[in-house]
Amino acid sequence: MTGIHTLHILNKAPDHPRATRCLEMISPDDGLLLIGGGVLFLSTGCLPDAAKVFALTADVDARGIGHLSGNTSMVDYTEMVALSLQAHRVISW
Amino acid sequence: MTDTSTQSFTLVITGAPYTSQAPQTALAFARAAVNLGHRLDRVFLYGDGVHLASALCAPPSDEPHWPEEWSRFLTDHSIPGVACIASALRRGLINETEQKRYELPAANLRAPFEIAGLGDWVEGRIKSARTLYFHAGD
Amino acid sequence: MSTLIMIDHPPYGTWIGREALDMAFSLAAFDQPASLLFMGAGVNWLRKPQEAGSIGQKSVEKNLSAAQIFGIDAILADRAACEIYGLDENSLIKGVTLADADAALLSDYDHTTFAG
Numbered sequence: 001m002t003g004i005h006t007l008h009i010l011n012k013a014p015d016h017p018r019a020t021r022c023l024e025m026i027s028p029d030d031g032l033l034l035i036g037g038g039v040l041f042l043s044t045g046c047l048p049d050a051a052k053v054f055a056l057t058a059d060v061d062a063r064g065i066g067h068l069s070g071n072t073s074m075v076d077y078t079e080m081v082a083l084s085l086q087a088h089r090v091i092s093w
Numbered sequence: 094m095t096d097t098s099t100q101s102f103t104l105v106i107t108g109a110p111y112t113s114q115a116p117q118t119a120l121a122f123a124r125a126a127v128n129l130g131h132r133l134d135r136v137f138l139y140g141d142g143v144h145l146a147s148a149l150c151a152p153p154s155d156e157p158h159w160p161e162e163w164s165r166f167l168t169d170h171s172i173p174g175v176a177c178i179a180s181a182l183r184r185g186l187i188n189e190t191e192q193k194r195y196e197l198p199a200a201n202l203r204a205p206f207e208i209a210g211l212g213d214w215v216e217g218r219i220k221s222a223r224t225l226y227f228h229a230g231d
Numbered sequence: 232m233s234t235l236i237m238i239d240h241p242p243y244g245t246w247i248g249r250e251a252l253d254m255a256f257s258l259a260a261f262d263q264p265a266s267l268l269f270m271g272a273g274v275n276w277l278r279k280p281q282e283a284g285s286i287g288q289k290s291v292e293k294n295l296s297a298a299q300i301f302g303i304d305a306i307l308a309d310r311a312a313c314e315i316y317g318l319d320e321n322s323l324i325k326g327v328t329l330a331d332a333d334a335a336l337l338s339d340y341d342h343t344t345f346a347g
Contacts, residue, residue, distance in 0.1 A: 080122060219263070229347065
């Protein structure tokens with residue numbers, strides 16, 4: 001969970017233009033935290049394989065998406081706070 | 094790492110309640126931050142986010158009352174809640190000062206929210222360890 | 232403490248672009264370094280001439296043209312988006328710098344945000 005350069009917090013569904021742009025601008029050193037509609041990415045399998053991917057459990061559960069999706073780590077709000085402080089920068093998309 | 098020590102946050106909410114999930118995600122984040130011992134310097138409402146400061150929201154009784162929950166949280170923890178004045182006046186979020194200034198029939202800003210300029214956001218941006226944004230999801 | 236304000240909403244249909252400009256101008260007013268990055272459909276804010284009076288709005292073209300005078304460091308436009316929307320040096324307002332919106336650009340700023 002360390003060494004995240006930029007934490008990208010994405011709450012847009014996969015077909016939202018800003019979601020596309022977010023994935024285009026992520027570097028391999030970055031983390032991607034999926035919240036809100038962004039967790040729907042877990043059901044598409046279309047995630048950047050370089051960046052570390054996290055998903056907010058509450059939003060995943062709300063939308064009935066299974067927890068098992070490759071290398072995605074499930075986090076709660078407490079871990080979201082910690083992630084936002086560990087990263088050098090945070091961008092909310 | 095910085096995550097174990099006390100840090101300060103400014104939270105900016107740009108999504109409206111009952112239009113977006115932004116205020117509720119922000120509240121859950123804020124509660125977690127406070128529980129971890131971190132400080133919230135300010136919650137700043139911008140754009141459609143100012144609707145969270147309305148004293149006139151009346152959601153159905155079986156739905157969470159997000160403006161009320163936010164007000165209680167801010168009051169309990171003595172955290173300043175600020176609605177951007179330009180966003181607020183355009184959208185009909187009015188305190189008593191602005192009611193008098195513009196000779197409006199009512200004021201509807203929910204305590205403890207206040208109205209102030211973007212300078213409050215700039216200050217948070219400079220002073221807080223992290224300024225985080227909670228946008229609408231659409 | 233340089234800040235990049237990103238704008239990806241198309242012009243005039245929502246208030247988010249205007250409110251993003253207000254954020255950048257506020258930073259500049261408090262002597263904080265600020266730049267604007269227009270990308271996606273947001274690059275259309277940079278097209279001249281804008282006659283927003285036709286829809287009862289104030290044009291932001293003048294504000295953008297004066298941005299650097301008011302202390303905004305740079306107005307950046309994503310090169311690829313400008314190509315998609317047929318924007319070139321003849322149709323862009325003055326003072327715009329073309330850039331590639333990528334991770335390298337983001338790393339030049341320590342704070343990056345949208346207005347909504």
